[in-house]
Every structure is written in C-alpha cells, then in structure tokens.
Amino acid sequence: EPEVTQTPSHQVTQMGQEVILRCVPISNHLYFYWYRQILGQKVEFLVSFYNNEISEKSEIFDDQFSVERPDGSNFTLKIRSTKLEDSAMYFCASVRTSYEQYFGPGTRLTVT
Amino acid sequence: QKEVEQDPGPLSVPEGAIVSLNCTYSNSAFQYFMWYRQYSRKGPELLMYTYSSGNKEDGRFTAQVDKSSKYISLFIRDSQPSDSATYLCAMSPSSGYSTLTFGKGTMLLVSP
Numbered sequence: 001e002p003e004v005t006q007t008p009s010h011q012v013t014q015m016g017q018e019v020i021l022r023c024v025p026i027s028n029h030l031y032f033y034w035y036r037q038i039l040g041q042k043v044e045f046l047v048s049f050y051n052n053e054i055s056e057k058s059e060i061f062d063d064q065f066s067v068e069r070p071d072g073s074n075f076t077l078k079i080r081s082t083k084l085e086d087s088a089m090y091f092c093a094s095v096r097t098s099y100e101q102y103f104g105p106g107t108r109l110t111v112t
Numbered sequence: 113q114k115e116v117e118q119d120p121g122p123l124s125v126p127e128g129a130i131v132s133l134n135c136t137y138s139n140s141a142f143q144y145f146m147w148y149r150q151y152s153r154k155g156p157e158l159l160m161y162t163y164s165s166g167n168k169e170d171g172r173f174t175a176q177v178d179k180s181s182k183y184i185s186l187f188i189r190d191s192q193p194s195d196s197a198t199y200l201c202a203m204s205p206s207s208g209y210s211t212l213t214f215g216k217g218t219m220l221l222v223s224p
Contacts, residue, residue: 044214103156
C-alpha cells in the first residue's frame with residue numbers, strides 16, 4: 001500500500017541554523033500539508049500546498065518558514081533560522097480527498 | 113473555549129472491554145469528522161471518517177456524531193492490547209481541501 005515517507009526521521013540542529021525537512025507524498029495525490037506536534041500538545045496545521053503554491057497557512061507559518069515542491073515527487077519544509085520553540089514532530093500529509101489525509105511518520109526536530 | 117476538546121486520559125481497560133472515546137467541539141461549521149490512531153512517535157493513522165450526524169461502523173470500530181450536541185464518539189468493541197495508542201479526533205468545515213483541527217488525543221491502554 002502506498003505511503004507518505006519523510007526524511008530524516010530525526011534532525012538535531014543548533015538555534016539559528018537552517019533545516020530542510022523532506023516528504024515524498026503518495027503519487028497521484030495533489031494536495032499536501034505540513035503539520036507539527038510539540039511534545040504533549042495537539043497536532044497543529046502549518047500550511048497547505050496545491051498546484052505549486054500555498055493554498056492556506058496558519059499564523060505559525062511566518063516568514064521563517066517556506067515550502068517547495070522542487071520536483072514531481074518531493075515536498076519540502078524549510079525553516080530558515082531555527083528557534084528553540086521550533087522543536088517538535090513535523091508531519092507531512094498527502095490528500096486524496098478532502099477528509100482522507102494520510103500522514104507520514106514524521107521528522108523529530110530538536111533545536112539546541 | 114477551545115475549538116476541540118478531548119480528555120487526554122490515560123484510559124486503562126482490560127482486554128475485551130468496550131471503549132468509548134469522545135470529543136466536544138465549539139465550531140458549528142465543522143461538517144467532517146475523523147478519528148486517527150497514533151502510536152508513540154509515529155504519524156497519525158486515519159481510522160474512520162464521517163460526514164455530518166449519524167453512525168458509521170467498520171469492524172470493531174463505530175464512529176458516532178451528534179451535531180446538535182457538538183459531540184463525537186469512537187467506540188471500540190472487544191478491545192485488544194494492540195489498540196493501545198493515542199486516539200485523535202479531527203474535524204474540518206467543508207468538503208473542500210480544508211485543514212484539520214485536532215483534539216489533543218486520548219491515550220488508551222488495553223491490558224492483557
């Protein structure tokens with residue numbers, strides 16, 4: 001069964017460094033999301049992406065964040081200058097229909 | 113008032129018990145309701161989804177929505193130790209590619 005994959009599984013970075021989190025959505029899915037989950041907290045929406053542009057973004061998704069679909073398969077989330085509070089699990093989701101969002105295993109980002 | 117509320121648990125039950133998991137919500141615009149299962153340090157896995165009010169059954173799982181009370185439930189029959197996980201409710205307002213609003217999740221522990 002097709003699944004969403006994410007790399008790396010764990011990323012440790014120093015405050016102020018740039019990180020790129022990668023996702024390979026399910027092929028033939030057209031709508032993609034990034035969510036994050038701070039330890040012990042809710043899964044929170046960051047951004048949605050369709051047809052090579054941002055469809056919607058939350059207030060969390062400020063100028064430090066960007067998303068890109070550099071080729072036909074990868075979907076990336078970049079954080080330009082990481083802060084301690086960016087430490088979280090980041091999940092990519094791939095959508096077939098509006099309510100069938102399939103999540104990847106996540107990338108655990110630790111900012112020190 | 114928080115948009116989606118869910119008792120964090122943990123809820124501990126013996127194997128074979130019927131489990132009831134619940135969420136309340138405040139936004140009457142929500143029309144689509146989902147239940148996700150999340151194992152520790154993994155991505156959310158879609159279990160079931162329902163539209164508007166009513167019941168939906170899938171094997172040992174039954175999802176119930178009462179829009180008049182803004183209350184949704186997930187019932188698990190004949191619970192198994194492998195059902196031990198965190199159960200997240202999520203909801204969205206429309207059939208378009210809407211973002212999901214999650215509850216915080218209820219941790220379920222099924223003991224053999």
